[in-house]
Amino acid sequence: MHTLPGARDTRRAARRVQVRIGGVVQGVGFRPFIYGLARQHGLSGYVLNDGDGVLAEIEGASLDGFLAALRAAPPPLARIERVDVRDIPPDGGKGFEIRETIHRPGHTRMATDAPPCPSCLQELFDPAGRFYLYPFISCTQCGPRLTITRALPFDRANTTMSAFSLCPDCRRDYQAPGNRRFHAETIACASCGPRLSASTDQIASALCDGAIVALKGVGGFHLYCDAGNEAAVRRLRVRKNRPAKPFATLVADLAAAGLVAIVDPLSRRMLERPERPIVLLARRTIVAPSVAPGLRQIGVMLPSAPIHHLLFHALAQEARRRGTSAPACLVATSANRAGMPLITDNGAAHAQLAGLADLIVTHDRDIENGLDDSVMTVIDRAPACLRRARGIVPAPIDLAEDGPPVLAVGAYLKATICIIRGREAFLSQHIGDLDSPQAIRRHADAIRRMTAFLGVVPLVVACDLHPDYPSSRYAQESGMPVLPVQHHLAHLAAVAAERIVRGPYLGLALDGHGHGHDGGNWGGELLHVDGSTWHRLGHLAPVPLPGGDRAAREPWRMGVAVLATLGRGDEAGRRFHTVPQAARLAGLVAGGAFPGTSSMGRLFDAAAALLGICVRQSHEAEAAMALEALATAPRGLVNGYRLNGGTLDFLPLLAALSQPGMDARTGADLFHGTVIAGLSALTASHAARLGVRTVLLAGGCLANRLLADGLAGALRNAGLNPIMPRSVPANDGGLSLGQAAWARLCLKDGTRAGIPGYERT
Amino acid sequence: LSHGAGGRAMAQLIDEIFRAAFSNPLLDQANDCAVFPVTGGHIALSTDSYVVSPIFFPGGDIGSLAVHGTINDLAMAGSVPVYMAAGFVIEEGFPLRDLQRIAASMGTASRASDVAIVTGDIKVVERGKADGVFITTTGVGRIPPGVALSGDQARPGDKVLVSGFLGDHGAAIMSKRAGLGFETDILSDSAALHTLVAEMIRASGSALRLLRDPTRGGIGATLNEIAHQSSVGIMLREEAIPVRENVAAACELLGLDPLYVASEGKLIAIVAPQEATRLLQAMRKHPLGRDACIIGDVIEDPDHFVQMTTGFGGGRIVDWLFGEHLPRIC
Ligand SMILES: [Fe+3]
Ligand SMILES: [Mg+2]
Ligand SMILES: [Zn+2]
Ligand SMILES: [Zn+2]
Structure with missing residues (x-):
């Protein structure tokens, strides 16, 4: 497609243009590309990098061909956002060069x-x-x-x-x-x-011996072991103090992925994305049971760095030497102790991983910005991102609308931060749960870095309404005007921002916990949002929350809460016989000692507990995941819910699930089916009354595919238009985008009453 | 107990109840104020209002609590409490019998502590304008020469001590409130700490940096206050923090973290490292410091975090809570 310089061209009058190219144009081979293109077209001039991207001056006759080619076939990793061309006087120079970078801060990506x-x-x-x-x-x-x-x-x-x-x-x-x-x-x-500090042969040999290897990769240290070796995987679980949370796996290629899980064309496209995410797939039985205990899904990723390819190459050779078959699949999990941030530093790796890994392999290239693996799944038949990290950040999300700069600091779990500049939202990578000093420092550090990097002075800092999150405290102590945004409103505003929904909408937030405006415990909410005004249309009927966060970790408590509410507290001790305090807790619940919660997540916990699936959980959503894994064909229970205006009560369903002799699989099907039916009925009744058809869905519970897919289907059947998050996590990882988008909306609409101190600026 | 018509007689009756219970030479003069001599040096002055429900709880009541609380606030400055004033806001209809009980308990507490209640005031308000009885106590203490304890004196390297098991008072109150009372044996630890403090000052002198009583918000709130005031960090060891088994069990059941549960007869001491052992020995000789122990260290930390090392080599942040324990996990 490129024309070679010809005699006819050179006879034309020379013209010189300055070309400014913005977007992702650095570190993607753009200057060599321009260089080659200019030479191809017989043009002179120069190209360089500066703070705004790539700047070039091009002189010659066939400028149009050059510019057309520039736009038509840029380097694969580049993302051109703008090309500005202006004529300048020709200087008759010869040759083309790549010049020294001009350093000044700007807007490049x-x-x-x-x-x-x-x-x-x-x-x-x-x-x-x-x-x-x-x-x-x-x-x-x-x-x-x-x-x-x-x-x-x-x-x-x-x-x-x-x-x-x-x-x-x-x-x-x-x-x-x-x-x-x-x-x-x-x-x-x-x-x-x-x-590398060890050869790939050494690593392969250790892995074949069943060892646990810590290996420094591109964005941080990972722990590897043979996913087919049950003893090795169990050892890793014990050492990492991670009893049940599923491990992700690394496979050599698509063929190997097909052995581990069912890879349909959509999953294949996701696996092959340049960010090489962990993709949640329907598992086959080849990997050891302990990799993802009791679950039907498994996280699989393809190699994202040369070392991964070398690892499988070395494994194949090692297996040949031993006369065995090579591991098709490795467990690949972030090499941090439970709850601690990703390790990126060699010294920290040796200090923290000594008892965890049998072999620690480092290299001498420092990691400046640690990056976890990104995670994707399929929700409602399309890809959805569960964790934004390697390969995804720092690309901004286009909001398609200009507005004032704002900062948002996220909530508590899976924290991220977000800065909106112009029409772009910069959503940080997964920072982690803000429960350790390290994570809290990383969070503050991320805010400092991103603010400086983007050269932004935010007008407002948005945070969660919860007063005790370290992120909220950061906002309060920042000296900036603060806008606390209700948790579930932020969940929904994130979807609205990402999917560019502007009109009035209904939003269904299906979540674990969020602090409500009434000081209550929210989590299964139907909101109506119109511009920057909103209100709570409906919610799940409150169930006692016996013991705050403890109830979130111990589903038996929700089970007891439901039994006591049903007037069957006397069954608590017998049903939860492994918990000595169950009967006493039932007495306390009956006595009204605990506040209620409208949480969807806790409802899952209650059902899992009553069905005997999960009494205590060792990781977030363990009970809900186990419940989902048991369900195959969701079906609604007749009269399983009561809908009373804005209150959706699933007590009849829970009563049925707690009947003696209820089989767990049947119960799981009934639970999913009835919840879907109840939620869609609640939504449809308000949609009809308000004449709104758009329904946004958000919250951590959307990670449950049965629920998300079923609900989307039911809403469509009711003539509504369900909209799911796609490139932004439905869980708390997406909250900061919603907070920021909401703050900007309030600024633009002039509803600044809720932003104390804003008038000062 | 009634308000309004016939109120004067009633007020007189109440007055007599308290006078009888608190009787001491200064109070008995029945002047508008108590007058006493002062010598040179520094005087400590502290006041606190007590609103507690239930008013009677295992191990104490609002009256003894009001005496101990103000004595302890004075003691935390290293002072020797000498006199106290007490104000009462009583809701109309409050049982006279209960008032007598409270007065007796205050009298006993003040005599046992050797801190006389030398003046006071009583108001009866309409039903609904108060909840039973509210008590305000104000105390003065003498600061011995050379003693200068204050919250900004913790230094990296210092040791953090507590005088005994934590959370007894709060757990007793909450168990009673939740309806657990009948099956637990948790008693409030409400006690006056000034004699313990005197022993501590004798043992450690100026190596003792500061004292605090971890009342509302427990050691979680108190240590965060200290960390901010002194611009330091604090590192606790989870396994070193003394909590009684029954308190831990009640907290677990109710979903509370003992770190944030109030004590009313315990103190936190921060001491220079070389004096920690000597201080500990002195504390353990006193009946109120028998179970004293070292729970952590003051460290350098620009963020002034209070952290706790847990069993698995990890650390967690001990947050400064805004109010009640709100659920956090989404
Ligand atoms: Fe959430
Ligand atoms: Mg006080
Ligand atoms: Zn290449
Ligand atoms: Zn070379």
């Missing part, structure tokens, strides 16, 4: 880390090439980006690769126009680049 490109992958296994089996192979089209970047522009000097000076071979490639590594800032080879 940071590229995300990319898995090895096909060319690098081929070189990786080419015995004749100089990158043969080199774990840190990369080029302009692939390799680490955000994880190694200290500052923009994306020049080697601004990355942790600055510690490695180029060998003559690498320097030659770096300077050779037409080479794939021409101006590749991450270029490195075995003789000059980063090194």
Whole structure:
């Protein structure tokens, strides 16, 4: 498609233009691309990186062809957001050069880390090439980006690769126009680049022995073990103090993924996305039972770095040596102790992982920005993101509408932060639960970094309504005007922002817990939102919450609460005979000692407890996941719910589930079916009354596919238009976007009454 | 107990109940105010109002609590409490018998503590304008020369001590409120700590940096206050924190964290590290410090976090709660 410079072209009058290209244009091979394109078209001038992206001056005759090609076929990792061209006087210069970067802060985008490109992958296994089996192979089209970047522009000097000076071979490639590594800032080879502290053969041998290996990857340390080795997986569970929470797995390729799980075309496309997310798939039985105990789904990901490919290569060789078959699948879990942030630092790895891993493998390239694995699933037949991290951040979410800059600090669990600048929302990566000093510091640090990086002075900081979240405290102590946003409103506002819903809508938040405006415990809410006004149309009928957060960890408490509410507290001791305090708690509930909650999550807990599926949970949503795994064909229980205006009461359902002789599978089907029926009836009744058809869904419970899919179907059947979150997590990971979007809406609508101190600014 | 018509007679009756219970030379002069001599040096002055439900609880009542509470506030400054004033707001209809009980308990507490209630006031308000009885006590104490305890003196390296089992008072109150009372044997720890404090000052002198009584909000709130006042961090060891088995069980049942449950007869001491053992020994010799122990260290921390190391090598933050324990987990 590119025309070669011809005699006819050069006879035309020379023209010079300045071209400014914005978007994701640094660290993606853009300058070499411009260089090649200019040479192809016989043009002179220069190209450079600066704070606003790429700047070029181009002179010659066939400028139109150049510009057309620039727009038509940019480098694969680039995302061009704008190209501004203006004429300037020609200077008759000859030749084309890549000039030194101009340093000044601006609006350019940071590229995300990319898995090895096909060319690098081929070189990786080419015995004749100089990158043969080199774990840190990369080029302009692939390799680490955000994880190694200290500052923009994306020049080697601004990355942790600055510690490695180029060998003559690498320097030659770096300077050779037409080479794939021409101006590749991450270029490195075995003789000059980063090194692993152990060989892949050593790692493979350890894994085949059933060992647990900590390996420093692109964004942090992971723990690996053979997913087919039950003893190894159990050992990992014991050492990590993680009894039941499912582990993600890493497979060599799509064929291996197909052995571990059912990979349909949609799942395949998700697995192959450049962010190489963990994708939740329907599992087959090949992996050890302890990888995802009792669950029908398993998290699978494809290699996201050269080292992963080398690992499977080495495993195959090791297995051949041993005369066994190679592990098809590895457990791959973040190498942190339960509740602690991801480890990125070699020293911290040795200090914290010594008793956890049998072998700790580091390398000498520092990780500047730690990044977890991203997680995706399918909700209502389309991809949905459950955790935004590697490969997704720091790309902004387009809100399609300009507005004032705001900051939002998230809530408590799965915390993220969000800054809106112009029409773009920058949603941070998963920071973690704000229950440890480390996580709280990371959270504050993320705010400082992102604010500085984006060069933004927010007008307002939005936080959760809960007064005791460390994030809320950060907001209160920031000195900025603070807008507390109700938890479930924020859940829904996140969906509205991401899916660009502007009109009035109904929102169904199906969640664990959020502090309500009435000081109550909310969690199963139907809201009506119109512009920046909203109100609570309905909610689940409150059930006593016996013991606050303890009730969230111990489903038996919700089971007892329901029994006592049904007037059957005397059954508590017998039903929960493993819990010595069950009978006493029933007495307390009956005496009215506890406040209620309208939480959907706690309703799942109650059902799981009453069906004998889960008495105590070792990780969030364990009971709900177990309940989902048991259900196969949801069906509604006749008269299973009572709908009284705004109150949706599932006590009849729970009464049925707690009947003696109720089989757990039947109960799981009835629970899902009745909840879907009740929620859609509640929503439909208000939708009809208000004449609103758009229904947004959000909240942690949407991770339950049966519930999400069933509800979407039921709402459609009722003539409504259900809208789910897609690129933003439905759980608390998406809250900061909703908080920020809501704050901006309030600023724009002039409803500033709720923002104390705002008038000061 | 009635208000309005015939009120004067009633007020007189009440007056007599308290006078009889508190009797001491200064009070018995029946002047508008108590007059006493002061010598040079510093005087500590503290006041606190007591509104507690239930008014009678296992191990104490609102009266003894009001005496102990103000004595303890004075003691935490290192002072020797000497006199106290008491004000009462009583709801019309409050049983006279209960009032007598409260007065007797206050009298006993003040005599046992050797802190005389030397002046006071009583108001009876209409039904519904108060909840039973509210008591305000105000106390003065003498600060011995050389003693200067205050919340901003914790330094990195210092040791954090407590004088005994934590959370007894709050657990007793809440168990009673929730209806657990009849089957638990938790008693409030309400007690006057000034004699213990005197022993501590004798043992450690200026190595004793500060004292606090972890009342409302428990040690969670109190340690956070100290960390902020002193611009330091505090690192606790979970296994070192003394909580009685029955208190832990009641907290577990009710979903409370003992760290945030009030004590009314315990103190937190922060002491220079080299004096920690000597202080501990001195505390353990006193009946109210028998179960004293070291629960953690003061550390350097720009964020002034109070943290706690847990069994699994992890740490968790001991938050500064805004109010009640609200659920947090989504
Ligand atoms: Fe939530
Ligand atoms: Mg006080
Ligand atoms: Zn490549
Ligand atoms: Zn090299």
